Amino acid sequence: EVQLVQSGAEVKKPGESLKISCQGSGYTFTNYWIGWVRQMPGKGLEWMGIIYPGDSDTRYSPSFQGQVTVSADKSISTAYLQWSSLEASDTAMYYCLRGGSSGYYFDYWGQGTLVTVSS
């Protein structure tokens, strides 16, 4: 059974750094893209970035380029999304997702990680 299990909810202060994780299981981790999507409270889905763990090829949405870093450790089948300096506007639910066989759509989603940034 394919599963993406994300790390738990985080409460941070503005200016702090953060790295959240997404561990894949039930499939060959290196053979599928892993992406990240933001969902701000009461809003829609925004694609942020994506990585191919097999060769670490990484792509970013122009809206998020330079704001976050997507990475992966294939030895432990885990992808990461990190911030160096959080802002209150980063408060949102973040989902990791697996690219389907073609990579053009997302066939499995993690349960989400809620990040709250507040002073």
Added chain:
Amino acid sequence: EIVLTQSPGTLSLSPGERATLSCRASQRVSSSFLAWYQQKPGQAPRLLIYGASSRATDIPDRFSGSGSGTDFTLTISRLEPEDFAVYYCQHYGNSQWTFGQGTKVEIK
């Protein structure tokens, strides 16, 4: 950059009725790269349709997708109580993945 515009923003229907949701792209796109997702409150989205018209695993056949060029449609033939949710279309192109803003299907 391709922009996906979904309409209507909210669709108010009764169980048993037919739902027709629209997704319009700002320029012509390949139907191979168009997908639809369903999101219920408090849950992660799930894939419904990929390649514009192929149902994902375990998706009931009351859900169907169609369209080409710039205009795509998700149809729910007869709404079940569990179908009231928010639906998103998504496109891939030029190493970018884009979502529409969503259509909420609510109980009338």
